[in-house]
Structures are given as C-alpha cells and as structure tokens.
Amino acid sequence: xxxxxxxxxxxxxxxxxxxxxxxxxxxxxxxxxxxxxxxxxxxxxxxxxxxxxxxxxxxxxxxxxxxxxxxxxxxxxxxxxxxxxxxxxxxxxxxxxxxxxxxxxxxxxxxxxxxxxxxxxxxxxxxxxxxxxxxxxxxxxxxxxxxxxxxxxxxxxxxxxxxxxxxxxxxxxxxxxxxxxxxxxxxxxxxxxxxxxxxxxxxxxxxxxxxxxxxxxxxxxxxxxxxxxxxxxxxxxxxxxxxxxxxxxxxxxxxxxxxxxxxxxxxxxxxxxxxxxxxxxxxxxxxxxxxxxxxxxxxxxxxxxxxxxxxxxxxxxxxxxxxxxxxxxxxxxxxxxxxxxxxxxxxxxxxxxxxxxxxxxxxxxxxxxxxxxxxxxxxxxxxxxxxxxxxxxxxxxxxxxxxxxxxxxxxxxxxxxxxxxxxxxxxxxxxxxxxxxxxxxxxxxxxxxxxxxxxxxxxxxxxxxxxxxxxxxxxxxxxxxxxxxxxxxxxxxxxxxxxxxxxxxxxxxxxxxxxxxxxxxxxxxxxxxxxxxxxxxxxxxxxxxxxxxxxxx
Numbered sequence: 109x110x111x112x113x114x115x116x117x118x119x120x121x122x123x124x125x126x127x128x129x130x131x132x133x134x135x136x137x138x139x140x141x142x143x144x145x146x147x148x149x150x151x152x153x154x155x156x157x158x159x160x161x162x163x164x165x166x167x168x169x170x171x172x173x174x175x176x177x178x179x180x181x182x183x184x185x186x187x188x189x190x191x192x193x194x195x196x197x198x199x200x201x202x203x204x205x206x207x208x209x210x211x212x213x214x215x216x217x218x219x220x221x222x223x224x225x226x227x228x229x230x231x232x233x234x235x236x237x238x239x240x241x242x243x244x245x246x247x248x249x250x251x252x253x254x255x256x257x258x259x260x261x262x263x264x265x266x267x268x269x270x271x272x273x274x275x276x277x278x279x280x281x282x283x284x285x286x287x288x289x290x291x292x293x294x295x296x297x298x299x300x301x302x303x304x305x306x307x308x309x310x311x312x313x314x315x316x317x318x319x320x321x322x323x324x325x326x327x328x329x330x331x332x333x334x335x336x337x338x339x340x341x342x343x344x345x346x347x348x349x350x351x352x353x354x355x356x357x358x359x360x361x362x363x364x365x366x367x368x369x370x371x372x373x374x375x376x377x378x379x380x381x382x383x384x385x386x387x388x389x390x391x392x393x394x395x396x397x398x399x400x401x402x403x404x405x406x407x408x409x410x411x412x413x414x415x416x417x418x419x420x421x422x423x424x425x426x427x428x429x430x431x432x433x434x435x436x437x438x439x440x441x442x443x444x445x446x447x448x449x450x451x452x453x454x455x456x457x458x459x460x461x462x463x464x465x466x467x468x469x470x471x472x473x474x475x476x477x478x479x480x481x482x483x484x485x486x487x488x489x490x491x492x493x494x495x496x497x498x499x500x501x502x503x504x505x506x507x508x509x510x511x512x513x514x515x516x517x518x519x520x521x522x523x524x525x526x527x528x529x530x531x532x533x534x535x536x537x538x539x540x541x542x543x544x545x546x547x548x549x550x551x552x553x554x555x556x557x558x559x560x561x562x563x564x565x566x567x568x569x570x571x572x573x574x575x576x577x578x579x580x581x582x583x584x585x586x587x588x589x590x591x592x593x594x595x596x597x598x599x600x601x602x603x604x605x606x607x608x609x610x611x612x613x614x615x616x617x618x619x620x621x622x623x624x625x626x627x628x629x630x631x632x633x634x635x636x637x638x639x640x641x642x643x644x645x646x647x648x649x650x651x652x653x654x655x656x657x658x659x660x661x
Contacts, residue, residue, distance in 0.1 A: 150274055155356050167207035170304035172404050173334040184335030185408030186592055188600075192319030195311055195330050196222055197392045201401060202301040203229035210240045211300045211345050213588075215293065215574070216248030218314035219255065221385050226313055227255065228376035234264040241265075243349055245294040246272040246360075247279070248312065257361040258371075267357035268349060270294040271423050274360070291660070292423045295574045295581070296348065296588035298341055306341045307332050308415075308590055309572055310453075310561045317559070320388050327511075329451075329560040331572050331590055333413060340415040344588065351420035411594040414440050416573075418586040426583070433575055433587045440591045441569050447474045449564040449602045453557065455479035456493035456578035457501075458658060466504030476605045477501070481510030481614060481626075482649070483640020484557045492652035493578070498616060498624060508616040509609050510626070511558050512639040561589070562601055570598040579659045614639060 176185060189195040203210060203226065210233055217223055234240045242256070246269040249256065253276060260267040271292060273279040282290050299307040309330030311317040317328055333341075348354060379385045392398065400406040416436040421427055429435040448468060455477060457465065469475045482491045502508060563571040573589015575581045592598070614626040617634065625634035641649070 150272065150355070151359055153352060153355055154359065155268075155350070155354075167302040167304065169202075169205055169207065169302045173304045176404065176408070177335040180335070180410040182336070182412070183410040184333050184337035184413040185410050186337075186413060186590070186594070186597070187332045187406060187408050188597060189307065189309070189330040189332055190328075192311075192317060192328065193388075193391060194395060194397050195307075195309075195328070196318035196320065197395050197398050198307060198330075198332055198401065199226060199299050200229055200392065201398050202299070202305055202307075203233055205402070206233050206238045206301045207236070208238060208302045209300075210238055211243075211298070211342065211349075212241070213243045213294075213296050213298045213345055213348060214248070214313055215245045215295045215297060216312035216314060217244055217252065218312075219252050220315045220320075221379050221382075221388070222315050222318045222320050223313050224376050224379050225389075227259070230265070231259060231262070234259075234262050237264060239264055241345075241349060242267045243270060243294075243345070243354060244268075245270045247290075247293050250279075253361050254364050256357055257364045258366075260357040260361070261363070261366075267361075268354040269357055269360050270348070270355075271353045272355050272360045276361075289424075291584060293585045294348070294353070294420075294423065295585040296417065297574050298345060298588060300338065300341055300345065303342055304338060305332065305334050306338045308341060308588060310559055310574055316557075320385075327558045327560060329562060329572055331592070333590070334408065335410075335413075337413040337415060337590070344415055344417050348420045348586075351423075353420060353423045409594050409596055411592055411597070413593070414591045415588070416440055416591060417588040420586055422584075422586050432582070433573075433589065434582050437563070437571060437575070437589075437591070441563065441565050441571055444468065444473050444565045446566050447564070447602060448566075449476045449562075449605055450577055451478045451558065451560050451562045451601075452577040453480050453485075453559045453561070454487065454490045454576040454578045454580075456490060456658060457497050458493075458579065459497075461577065462497045462500055465501060465506055469501075469505035474507075475505070476507040476509070478509040478511070478558060478605070478609055478613065480558050481512030481639055482645065483512035486557055488645075488649075489652060489657075490578070492649045492655075493658045495649060496653050499618065499622070502616065502618045502624075507605070509605070509613040510616055510639075511613045512626075564598050564602045567599040567602050568595045569593055570601055583659065 173185075177183075189198060210230060212230070217227075219227075230240050230242070240262075242259070242265070244256070244267070249269075256267050259265045271289065271294065273282040273290065275281045297309060297311060307330050310328045311330050380389055397406065416433050418433045419427055419431040422432065448465075465475055465477075479494065480486075480490075482488065482495075485491055498508060561571075561573055561575050561577075570592045571589055572592065573587060575587040575589055581587050610629055614628055614635075617625045617627060619625045619634070619636070623636065624638070625636060626639055627634040638646070
C-alpha cells in the first residue's frame with residue numbers, strides 16, 4: 109500500500125486552506141461591493157405635484173417692474189452686474205424684498221459669510237410667508253447637509269438636490285459605483301424673485317464670487333433682468349425642478365430639527381458682528397444700486413433677450429445636439445461676420461473648436477479669447493486641456509490673453525490658512541470646497557481668477573451664462589444663459605479686449621522661433637517662461653496633456 113508522503117500531504121492541506129481563505133476573501137469583497145452598490149443606489153424619487161407659477165402683479169416688486177416693462181413691449185430690461193459686491197447686494201436686497209416667491213438654482217453654495225447671509229435671508233423670507241424653492245447641485249454643497257435639512261423642515265421652504273449622492277460622506281465613494289451618473293452636474297445659476305426679477309450668469313454663491321473674502325477673487329459677470337424674459341427663466345426652473353434628477357431633500361438628507369435652524373440664525377449674527385464681515389455689510393448698505401433698485405430708479409437696457417439652456421435630461425445621458433445649449437447657441441447668437449470675442453475661465457477647445465476658431469481667424473474675422481493662465485486657474489488640470497492648442501490658434505491669427513499678472517499682493521500660505529479657519533468659524537458650512545471654488549488660486553498668485561463666461565458676436569449680440577468653452581459644458585454638465593441682442597452691451601464687453609484686458613493679463617504670442625511668449629504693458633521684453641509654472645509643473649502638465657482626459661475637463 110502506498111501512503112501519501114507527509115511532505116506532499118502538508119502542502120495539499122495548505123492549498124485547500126488557502127483556497128478556502130481566497131474564496132472567503134473574494135466572497136467578502138463581493139459582499140462589500142454589493143453592499144456599496146446598494147448603499148449608493150438612489151431611492152425611487154417621490155415628489156408632490158408641480159406648484160403653479162407665480163402670477164404677475166402678486167407683489168409690489170412685480171407691479172413695479174410691470175409698469176416699467178409696459179413702456180417697452182416685447183423687450184426685457186437688463187442690467188449688468190460686473191462688480192462682485194453689487195452682485196451680492198442685488199441678491200440680498202431682492203431676497204429681503206420678496207413677498208411671494210424665491211426660486212434659486214445653483215451649482216455651488218458655500219457656508220461662508222455671503223452664503224450664510226443669503227441662507228438667513230431665505231429663512232427670513234419664509235418666515236414672512238414667502239414660498240422658497242432651493243434647487244442645488246449636490247456636488248457643490250459640501251458641509252451644508254444639516255443646514256439644508258433644517259431649512260427644508262420649514263413649511264414654506266422646499267430644497268431639492270440635483271443628481272444627488274446617496275452616500276453623504278465621503279461623497280467621492282459614490283464615484284466608484286456610479287461615475288457615469290455622478291460625473292454629470294447641474295451647472296445652472298439663477299435667482300428669481302416674485303416672478304418679477306431674475307439674476308442669471310456665472311456666479312455661484314460664496315465669498316470668492318462676491319469679493320467678500322481675502323482669497324482668490326473671481327472676475328465674473330451676471331445679468332439682472334426684468335420683463336418677459338423672467339417668465340422664461342421661471343419656466344426653465346420648473347423644468348429642472350420637476351425633472352427626474354431633482355430629488356426632494358427629505359429623501360436624501362438626514363432630518364434635523366429646530367436647533368439647527370436656530371444655529372443658522374445665530375451664525376448669521378456672528379457674520380454681521382465680525383469686523384471684516386461688518387465692513388462688507390456696511391458697504392452693501394451704501395451702494396447706489398440698493399437705493400436705485402428699491403426706488404425703481406435703476407437703469408436698464410431694453411433689448412430682445414432669449415433664454416437658452418440644456419434639457420435636464422442631459423444629466424441622465426447624451427441627448428440630441430438641438431436639445432443642448434451649445435446647439436441652441438449656434439442658432440440664437442448666429443455666425444460672426446466681423447468679430448468674435450470669448451471669455452471663459454475654463455477654455456478647453458479640443459481639435460474641433462480649435463479648427464473652427466482657426467478657420468474664422470483665417471477668413472479675416474477678428475477672434476479674441478481671454479482665459480486663465482496657469483498662475484491663476486483654480487483647476488490646474490484644466491490647463492493640460494488648453495495648453496496644447498495655443499500654438500495652432502496663434503498661428504491662425506487668434507488673439508490669446510491669459511490672466512496671471514499679480515495685480516495685488518499675494519497672501520502668504522500662513523495668512524491664507526488663517527483666513528480659511530476664520531471664514532469657517534463665521535459660516536455654517538465646511539471648509540471643504542467643490543471644484544471651481546478658487547480656493548487654490550489664492551495660494552499660488554495674487555492675480556484674479558476669471559470665472560465669467562461670455563461670447564460676443566459682431567458687437568451686436570452677447571451671451572452671458574454658465575457655459576464654459578470646454579467638454580464638460582458641451583457634453584456633461586447642464587448649463588443656462590442669456591443671449592442679449594444689445595449693441596450697447598456687446599460692444600462694452602468686446603471693447604474690454606482693447607482696454608481693460610491687456611492691462612490685467614498677459615498677451616500670448618509666438619516668437620520668431622515659434623515658441624510661446626507672454627507680454628504685458630509694463631515689461632520691456634516678453635517672457636519666455638510661462639508665468640506661475642515651475643519645472644515640476646511643466647512636467648506634470650506635459651504628462652497630463654497626453655492622457656485621454658480632455659473629455660473630463
């Protein structure tokens with residue numbers, strides 16, 4: 109009889125045990141993966157029937173603007189908000205004057221000074237009986253879950269989260285199981301009061317967008333509008349509010365009670381009592397805009413204004429080009445015959461747009477672009493999607509300008525860190541920021557960060573909104589904006605390329621050797637080194653520019 113050798117039996121036993129261990133390990137991973145998938149799965153959306161649109165004439169504000177609009181039949185009144193403090197004052201004043209409705213739609217809302225002040229204004233409006241609806245993209249409300257849940261408990265406030273994350277912290281876990289869905293965001297921004305006045309543009313809600321902080325300052329642009337275009341914005345809001353991607357907050361957020369609402373009110377009072385915040389609030393009260401708007405004396409440009417936006421179904425997958433803002437923009441703004449000017453904080457043209465812009469420039473059309481240089485962009489990786497196309501654009505005759513010049517003293521890292529801690533104590537949210545917040549630009553440079561999104565055609569037509577000239581705006585994020593048929597406003601923005609922009613940015617050109625140069629109006633010779641970029645930066649951006657990631661930028 110042949111017996112198994114102990115030398116063979118032992119490994120055989122170990123093999124069986126190891127097999128069971130591996131099986132158990134793989135089984136555990138599978139169970140964990142299944143649990144993660146289930147945990148990140150959204151519940152079936154439940155929402156009440158759509159509310160009726162606010163009727164004109166229901167408030168003193170709507171009656172006032174109706175009287176002004178009656179003198180300009182078929183046209184809408186528009187007022188540019190280029191100054192950050194004016195832009196915040198307009199929102200705060202409108203919220204405080206609201207009597208019937210507040211419909212607010214935003215991609216980012218920070219719990220800092222301005223974010224807290226506006227949330228408290230929203231809360232106070234609801235206490236007066238104003239119906240408040242907050243539609244917020246769930247990617248841009250870091251640290252505000254409890255605050256928004258508390259507000260949602262108020263009978264006259266309803267919060268909905270667009271394309272929400274089921275796992276609340278850390279949200280990034282959701283990308284592991286639902287990247288395709290969660291990578292699509294609602295980038296729209298609108299602020300509509302009593303169905304009478306609306307503000308649409310590029311600004312989110314946060315100190316850096318309104319010039320209230322000591323960090324990066326976003327050069328931005330909004331439009332305050334009255335007249336028939338407001339009804340169009342309201343209808344677009346309704347379309348998003350009732351879309352399958354807009355979930356009632358009660359289905360997503362943990363419920364909290366009155367204590368958190370009291371905390372919100374007390375935090376707002378802390379904001380107003382802080383020395384720097386108090387100076388900011390006092391400055392608001394002294395602005396002519398506040399008095400002129402309250403008394404109906406604010407100057408408006410009366411023009412044909414069209415609302416264009418993506419179908420909210422874009423958040424669920426690809427849709428027809430005609431349903432995209434990009435497709436509607438081609439039709440409404442028209443092809444340029446003489447001049448095209450683009451301002452985009454995130455300019456990632458890709459081969460197709462580069463070819464189109466180059467063809468326009470070669471045909472004799474004056475094409476100019478302003479975007480962020482590496483020294484001032486708040487999303488450094490975006491530079492990898494922009495940099496490879498510069499030479500081709502310049503060779504075709506496109507004028508390129510990049511921000512990055514130090515127009516104010518850059519804060520030290522220690523000072524910036526202290527300011528972030530201070531700002532967090534003054535607000536209700538977390539210090540964590542969503543992409544596009546400008547937090548990192550403050551550490552790299554004293555230059556302002558461009559966040560505006562405008563397109564000007566032939567000095568007669570102007571687009572202002574949330575749409576960036578990048579793949580995310582084209583294919584992934586939903587966007588909203590105005591096409592304004594106003595030679596006055598269009599020329600005002602176009603003229604900036606010959607006046608303001610050269611004084612606050614670098615003109616990018618090609619040297620005789622075919623390499624890039626950066627010139628400003630103070631230096632005697634152009635720079636051959638890219639502003640703000642060191643050796644390691646060049647290496648990393650060079651590597652990133654060769655990776656197939658442009659569609660994500």
